[in-house]
Amino acid sequence: MRLRIETELNYAFAEPTQVIGLVHAASSSDQLIVTESFEIASGASAAIDVGNHGQRRFRSCFCGSELVRYQADIDNGERELLPSAGRQHLWSELPADVLHYLLPSRFCPSDRFQRFAQREFGGAGDGVARVMAILDWISRHVDYVHGVSTAETTAAETFTVRAGVCRDFTHLGITLCRALSIPSRAVGAYALDLNPPDFHAVMEVFLDERWWLVDVTRLAPVEGLVRIAHGRDAADIAFLTTDRPSEMLGQNVSVSRL
Amino acid sequence: MRLRIETELNYAFAEPTQVIGLVHAASSSDQLIVTESFEIASGASAAIDVGNHGQRRFRSCFCGSELVRYQADIDNGERELLPSAGRQHLWSELPADVLHYLLPSRFCPSDRFQRFAQREFGGAGDGVARVMAILDWISRHVDYVHGVSTAETTAAETFTVRAGVCRDFTHLGITLCRALSIPSRAVGAYALDLNPPDFHAVMEVFLDERWWLVDVTRLAPVEGLVRIAHGRDAADIAFLTTDRPSEMLGQNVSVSRL
Amino acid sequence: MRLRIETELNYAFAEPTQVIGLVHAASSSDQLIVTESFEIASGASAAIDVGNHGQRRFRSCFCGSELVRYQADIDNGERELLPSAGRQHLWSELPADVLHYLLPSRFCPSDRFQRFAQREFGGAGDGVARVMAILDWISRHVDYVHGVSTAETTAAETFTVRAGVCRDFTHLGITLCRALSIPSRAVGAYALDLNPPDFHAVMEVFLDERWWLVDVTRLAPVEGLVRIAHGRDAADIAFLTTDRPSEMLGQNVSVSRL
Amino acid sequence: MRLRIETELNYAFAEPTQVIGLVHAASSSDQLIVTESFEIASGASAAIDVGNHGQRRFRSCFCGSELVRYQADIDNGERELLPSAGRQHLWSELPADVLHYLLPSRFCPSDRFQRFAQREFGGAGDGVARVMAILDWISRHVDYVHGVSTAETTAAETFTVRAGVCRDFTHLGITLCRALSIPSRAVGAYALDLNPPDFHAVMEVFLDERWWLVDVTRLAPVEGLVRIAHGRDAADIAFLTTDRPSEMLGQNVSVSRL
Numbered sequence A, B, C, D: 001m002r003l004r005i006e007t008e009l010n011y012a013f014a015e016p017t018q019v020i021g022l023v024h025a026a027s028s029s030d031q032l033i034v035t036e037s038f039e040i041a042s043g044a045s046a047a048i049d050v051g052n053h054g055q056r057r058f059r060s061c062f063c064g065s066e067l068v069r070y071q072a073d074i075d076n077g078e079r080e081l082l083p084s085a086g087r088q089h090l091w092s093e094l095p096a097d098v099l100h101y102l103l104p105s106r107f108c109p110s111d112r113f114q115r116f117a118q119r120e121f122g123g124a125g126d127g128v129a130r131v132m133a134i135l136d137w138i139s140r141h142v143d144y145v146h147g148v149s150t151a152e153t154t155a156a157e158t159f160t161v162r163a164g165v166c167r168d169f170t171h172l173g174i175t176l177c178r179a180l181s182i183p184s185r186a187v188g189a190y191a192l193d194l195n196p197p198d199f200h201a202v203m204e205v206f207l208d209e210r211w212w213l214v215d216v217t218r219l220a221p222v223e224g225l226v227r228i229a230h231g232r233d234a235a236d237i238a239f240l241t242t243d244r245p246s247e248m249l250g251q252n253v254s255v256s257r258l
Helices: A096-102 A110-120 A126-139 A155-161 A166-179 B096-104 B110-121 B127-141 B155-161 B167-177 C096-102 C112-122 C129-141 C157-160 C166-179 D095-100 D110-121 D127-141 D156-162 D166-179
Strands: A002-021 A033-040 A048-049 A058-077 A184-189 A200-209 A210-213 A225-231 A240-242 A247-257 B003-023 B032-042 B046-050 B055-073 B182-190 B198-206 B210-214 B225-231 B238-244 B247-257 C002-021 C033-042 C046-050 C054-077 C184-191 C200-207 C212-213 C227-232 C240-242 C246-258 D003-023 D032-040 D045-049 D056-075 D184-191 D200-207 D210-214 D224-230 D241-242 D247-257
Touching: A002 A184, A033 A048, A048 C240, A110 A126, A110 A155, A110 A166, A110 B155, A126 A166, A126 A200, A155 A166, A155 B155, A166 A184, A166 A200, A184 A247, A200 A225, B003 B182, B032 B046, B110 B127, B110 B155, B110 B167, B127 B167, B127 B198, B155 B167, B167 B182, B167 B198, B182 B247, B198 B225, B247 C002, C002 C184, C033 C096, C112 C129, C112 C157, C112 C166, C112 D156, C129 C166, C129 C200, C157 C166, C157 D110, C157 D156, C166 C184, C166 C200, C184 C240, C200 C227, D003 D184, D032 D045, D110 D127, D110 D156, D110 D166, D127 D200, D156 D166, D166 D184, D166 D200, D184 D247, D200 D224
Parallel strands: none
Antiparallel strands: A002 A058, A002 A240, A002 A247, A033 A058, A048 A058, A184 A200, A184 A225, A200 A210, B003 B055, B003 B238, B003 B247, B032 B055, B046 B055, B182 B198, B182 B225, B198 B210, C002 C054, C002 C240, C002 C246, C033 C054, C046 C054, C184 C200, C184 C227, C200 C212, D003 D056, D003 D241, D003 D247, D032 D056, D045 D056, D184 D200, D184 D224, D200 D210
């Protein structure tokens, strides 16, 4: 699938502020960058580095009103979906750089969920079957509701409150996977069909020797997702991290099919 | 049922320390004090006041090694058990002094459980049926395990971790009742058949115009419970509250049938 | 001082919803109700009970759009201010119904603050001097900022974040007082000079055998405060508690000097 | 300085349990492994991988009573101490793999500490001066006390309670550094002069283009520290992570000067 992304971030900074931005589509074999432009209207310089999995990050220093524009045409090719069966690895078989996605993190306290996860999903067959059981459970028990969660909400709180947005669904999915020893991480993404359009949070699980993209909210088709960055949880994939308070003046994300 | 209670608390206080103690059996029509003795070995003076529901509290100032002894023979008569049916009151029908047992409290954040409680127990019939459904759910989903919880553990944490002790079971029971608008409170108690013997935490629910005693852990028979004090949650019913750190030297609680 | 209060609460309820409301000025010797009217526009019936300290609470069942109007003229007489000196009581001297205002509560985890409070304020002289030291510390270290706290924020979080609104200032004040064994409670109030006008949260401390009203934010003069209700913390003094979600359509609070 | 390390971990596993272990001294230019032995008494096989900074991790599957022995002689050479002055980097100057040590993590919610850190340490001069001011503040305000914290305790809780152990001191140090944009990470270590001997937690800060080791507790001399592993906080550097509960039968850590 070919997708066009158009993003505008307009923020005000009262004083010179260091920023880290994650708006570039990751560049990888299952997500080709056809064309792309990135612009900071004020002309502030930005350094862009490339991480593993093709993740790109810009760093700059902003002051006053700043407008960031990113546009790209992306070719997702024929992205493979999570297959109907797939083996979960033993810890000893996992690549070393996957291991920390087994551990609890700030918003994903998976260590506290071991009893629940084992009892509810422990008998669900192979790795894919467990992930599917977790996704089903979340969609039956958690309501998609704006305004009940904040940027501080953890998966444990969402598990209690039974409501949240994409970030909360993703954290709960990650947490339950990790509680069953399935490596899982958060992915910031652009997504087709989101209403209203916005940055999206989804997860990846590691099964059968590779990462698979999964939308825990089931709002967007997997082939309509464009990965920006991955990390342990939302703390790692914020589209804008700043060292001082900032004020949003406007923000537009648009994703359309070409 | 007639019960004999023998309690010894032996604590060390490095400096003069204010204490509030809850060790006296509450004195009420369904729990008659047949004989009773209360003694502070050091001779420190204590003031005892009587609260509603017959709750008695002592206050003193302790220093050095202090030994408190309480003994009583109690006649529980024929304590009524929660009946098989019983109506839940509208808020407008409740006595004014019952209302705050509808509110969330420190260890019982009932406001966060409304979706879960409504979905899981909302269709369970009258008030008693809902309480029974809650008790059943807790005993199927939460394991009685020492060492997984602390004095700071909330019902939300127990709901996630799915394990705890009497205090945690009670907090979860109270929380789920309040989330369904059933007034509920924590009760510190002596209990028959506890192994090892210790202070016990149970709950009371308000249905059909009165409070009913319920042991969420199902460890002790209701007629084998002797109420000490009630409150919103464990913070209110600690057997010893002090204004400085203290060190436990020894503690014995014994409850036997006469 | 004579004050005129005008309050309008306009809320929408999707289904029949039980409500507890706290909008009436408390009726007491230092706060005389000169004239007063209370009206529910839909004609829904309401039961009003009177608690201790003159606190009045209404209960009703609301559905659809509901408008509550409360108007009163209040005579605060010559309300006494916290004197320049005043003794803190021993626990053993306190009236029994004051004791639970020594205990930690949901938003005021005073037990965790004992080391800090003792080190920072322990040497500050008598009870009033300690309260004044706490108020000074808060006003030097905590910024009054909207949007950094929520209805779930505890005093421990405010202590870390160093910013909040009246509710947060009050919780921190209460917490620090209790950590020093000074009974302290939350008071919902109408307040002169608040900008924008809104319900206000202040605290009361118990010294020299009585409660004293204190505005931790220092935004309103004590003689310009009209008490509505008191409780352990904000959970107890919400102007509207409901058993189902509601939606605010409009809300006006006006306090003026007569 | 030359150091001899002897470690024995003896744990019981009720069923086959996956484990990740961090007991090997990191192998790096400022920490040479002179001799070394690693043994699992049961003969269970273990895979060892080497991460960046020379960190080594073993993975195995344990069952029944398992005894792990690690011994090593280490030459720390002349380890450089944090110099008396040193520049803090702009975000844009930092190596890409250092950036996530600026972000809040599970036990180090640095985002909530920005006001406090800026006000208390913001004026302290260059990077080293700020780190020194943080270390001084912690040693003046936090008591080293066993039993007040658990494996769930965050830096925010330690900041409130003002007491904890090495793990808590380290988390607070890391949190305050990150709140000032100084990259900081947790390091699991062996340490000379610890009493009783145990695994130790210290921190590293990134200044002047490199990481510097710092013991926030000031219990051990920096040249007497042997790094095992680093990570965002204690969740990443546990000496034993397991996918099922385990029971400690015995544990010995000994560090001596050669």
